[in-house]
Structure formats: C-alpha cells, structure tokens
Amino acid sequence: MPNVFGTPHKGAEPRHEQVVFCQDEASGLRAIIAIYSTALGPALGGTRFYPYRSEDEALADVLNLSRGMAYKNALAGLDHGGGKAVIIGDPAVDKTEALLRAYGRFVQSLNGRYYTACDVGTYSEDMDVIARESRFVTGRTTANGGAGDSSVLTAYGVFQGMRAAAETVWGSPTLRGRRVGVEGVGKVGHRLVEHLREDGAEVVICDVSEAAVERVRARHPEVEVVADSHALIRTDLDVYAPCALGGSLDDDTVPVLTAKIVCGAANNQLAHPGIEKRLADRGVLYAPDYVVNSGGVIQVADEIGGFDFDRAKSRASGIYETTKRIFALAADEGVPPAAAADRLAERRMSEIGRLRAILL
Ligand SMILES: NC(=O)c1ccc[n+]([C@@H]2O[C@H](COP(=O)([O-])OP(=O)(O)OC[C@H]3O[C@@H](n4cnc5c(N)ncnc54)[C@H](O)[C@@H]3O)[C@@H](O)[C@H]2O)c1
Numbered sequence: 001m002p003n004v005f006g007t008p009h010k011g012a013e014p015r016h017e018q019v020v021f022c023q024d025e026a027s028g029l030r031a032i033i034a035i036y037s038t039a040l041g042p043a044l045g046g047t048r049f050y051p052y053r054s055e056d057e058a059l060a061d062v063l064n065l066s067r068g069m070a071y072k073n074a075l076a077g078l079d080h081g082g083g084k085a086v087i088i089g090d091p092a093v094d095k096t097e098a099l100l101r102a103y104g105r106f107v108q109s110l111n112g113r114y115y116t117a118c119d120v121g122t123y124s125e126d127m128d129v130i131a132r133e134s135r136f137v138t139g140r141t142t143a144n145g146g147a148g149d150s151s152v153l154t155a156y157g158v159f160q161g162m163r164a165a166a167e168t169v170w171g172s173p174t175l176r177g178r179r180v181g182v183e184g185v186g187k188v189g190h191r192l193v194e195h196l197r198e199d200g201a202e203v204v205i206c207d208v209s210e211a212a213v214e215r216v217r218a219r220h221p222e223v224e225v226v227a228d229s230h231a232l233i234r235t236d237l238d239v240y241a242p243c244a245l246g247g248s249l250d251d252d253t254v255p256v257l258t259a260k261i262v263c264g265a266a267n268n269q270l271a272h273p274g275i276e277k278r279l280a281d282r283g284v285l286y287a288p289d290y291v292v293n294s295g296g297v298i299q300v301a302d303e304i305g306g307f308d309f310d311r312a313k314s315r316a317s318g319i320y321e322t323t324k325r326i327f328a329l330a331a332d333e334g335v336p337p338a339a340a341a342d343r344l345a346e347r348r349m350s351e352i353g354r355l356r357a358i359l360l
Helices: 055-075 097-109 124-130 151-170 187-199 210-219 229-234 275-281 295-304 309-317 319-333 337-357
Strands: 018-024 029-037 047-050 081-088 179-183 202-206 239-242
Touching: 018 055, 018 097, 029 055, 029 097, 047 055, 047 124, 055 081, 055 295, 055 337, 081 097, 097 124, 151 187, 151 239, 151 295, 151 309, 151 319, 179 187, 179 229, 187 202, 187 210, 202 210, 202 229, 275 337, 295 309, 309 319, 319 337
Parallel strands: 047 081, 179 202, 179 239
Antiparallel strands: 018 029, 029 081
C-alpha cells in the first residue's frame, strides 16, 4: 500500500496535503483525487482514466503524478499547486455521462482546492460534461469557452526548450540545419515537426501508427522516416525529441544515442534517476521533460481567468528563459539539469508559498 501519511521527520520530503477517494456505485465511479500542495494556489492537474489493475496501483500513480504537477506548475510560473486525479476503469467501456458528472460533483465538493483538466483517457469533450457539475474544470472545448487542445502550446513550449538547449550547446538558438529526431508524431509530435521545419531543421520521424506518419509526410514529403524508435535513437542526430511514451532513455539507449541534446514532450523520459548522470557523463544536454512540456498546462491554466490564446502563448514563451536558467544553475552547481530544475521548483514553492503567512 503506498504511503500517504508516513512518519514526518526533519529533512523528509513534504507529503501530500489531501487524498480523496470518491465512489458512486450506481454509475460505477471509482476515483482518487490527490492534492500534493496548494502552496502556490489551487492544485491543478488532469484526470487520468485508466484500467488500473488494483486500487493500490491507482493510488501510487496519482500520488506520483500529483507531486509531478506541483513541480511542473511551479516552474511554469503558475499560481497553482499540484494535483491530479485518476478514474479507475476502461474509458472505452466505462465512460458515461453519469460517471463523469458524478466525478464532477466530487471535484466541486473540494470547493476550488483542485482544478481538473484532460489527461490520458480524457478529452476536452469530457471536461465539458464534468463542468456541468463543477466550476473547477479547465481544458474544455473552445465551443464552450475553453482552451481546447493543449498539445498546441505543449509543442510550442518544447520548441522553446529546444531553442534554449541549442543556444547552450551551439551558441545560437536556431535549429536551422540541425538534424532532429522526433519519436512519436501524435498530437504534440506532429506540431513540433511544423515548428522545426519552419525554423529550417532537418527532421527524422518514427511512429508505430502508419496514419500518424502519413499525416506528417502529406505536409512534409521531405521528412525522413525510420522504422522505429530503436532505429531513430541510433541514427545520426543532433537532437532527440521523445514525444511518444515515457522511459525511452534507459541503460540500453543512452550508450547508443548520437544526439547532443534530448528535448521532447513525453513525460518521465528517464527510465530511472541514474540516467540523468549517464547522459551528463556522455556530454548530452537533457532538457527536463516536465519543464519543456509545460506549455499545455500553461494553456489550460489560462482558461481559468477567461482564455486568451495570445496571452497563453506569450506565457509559454517563458519556457525558453526557464530552460536556460536551469542549464545555468546546473552548470554553476555541478548537478544534472533535472536536479537543478527540482531545486528551482522547490525554491519557488517555498519562497512564494511562504508569502501566504503575511495576512491580508
Ligand atoms: N498533449 C499534451 O498537451 C501533453 C502535455 C504534456 C505532456 N505530454 C506527453 O507527450 C507525449 C505525447 O503526447 P500526445 O498528446 O502527442 O499523445 P498522442 O497519443 O497524440 O501521440 C503519441 C504518438 O506516439 C506514437 N507512439 C506510441 N508508441 C510509440 C513508439 N514505441 N514508438 C514511436 N511512436 C510511438 C503513437 O502512435 C502516437 O502517434 C505523451 O508522453 C504525453 O504524456 C502531452
């Protein structure tokens, strides 16, 4: 059973503020909402709808994901803490209006301590349904005044992070003439290809979906396609952009990676914590995933105050400076960028969170 409360002791990492189990037997809803921290404001993070094998597995996932959101939101410069929710079930079979609305009532019952959004297995249309029961929902469809598909600014943000990495490695932020490998050309990956081609990069792609590859090739016949991620990581690259699933950098792939920069949208790209040091030892600059892929959460956070795409885009442009700050701190303190990112996030949570002690 994952440890929610634990035994607090000096120096221990902070634990989750609140974990809520939600059940509605008639609709079949079984959900867990985890709030890691509200130090910076109401917790914000998506709802994952997934057929977990057990409640323990769902709990472990939501605890981990909500903590990750606190760090991501902190470095994205948002006034939001970290939270996340999971609904246990197969979205293809179990997702009904009644279940989503029952879930919405539990989100509402937290009275704004937690804002939900899309994640694996949930879409903007689902947020529209949940929003019929709760005010604390974002990532709705544009037809309902929402921010719509968050992959637009996720891809833009990854591109900004990549520019920061290019400047750090080659002294100039352009990707012109660089060979960039994009693994996974789904919602985010295909948009990243657009930014890269516009900047003049040479692009190599792979995807397990033939349709996804064809969509890119239809617009960009010049883009090279390789068979799979195994081939992509070994091909001659300047930048490797994982935009499919997590864990693609492991003990087998890091030694054969040819790229000088890793910067992509996928969450949890490093298979285990030792990988960040192995990348650094090989002279590969790793742009921390949760920093460069925060454009999506910046997009949906903007919806809370009334969505304005240009304002959200301008905020997502800040990913360029944040990524540069992380590389600079990593160099100053002699730690890998992933560790530097965590330090900066913790610093913001503590410095800004502390201000709430000043009573207004
Ligand atoms: N969409 C967002 O706003 C957002 C925000 C933050 C992080 N992310 C992360 O970015 C990644 C991509 O998200 P997305 O929304 O584009 O998802 P998506 O499902 O639209 O695209 C993923 C693509 O990867 C392909 N793929 C899966 N396994 C593969 C493999 N082994 N090799 C090559 N291709 C493979 C799929 O066929 C699909 O085309 C995910 O890890 C997601 O968690 C997305």
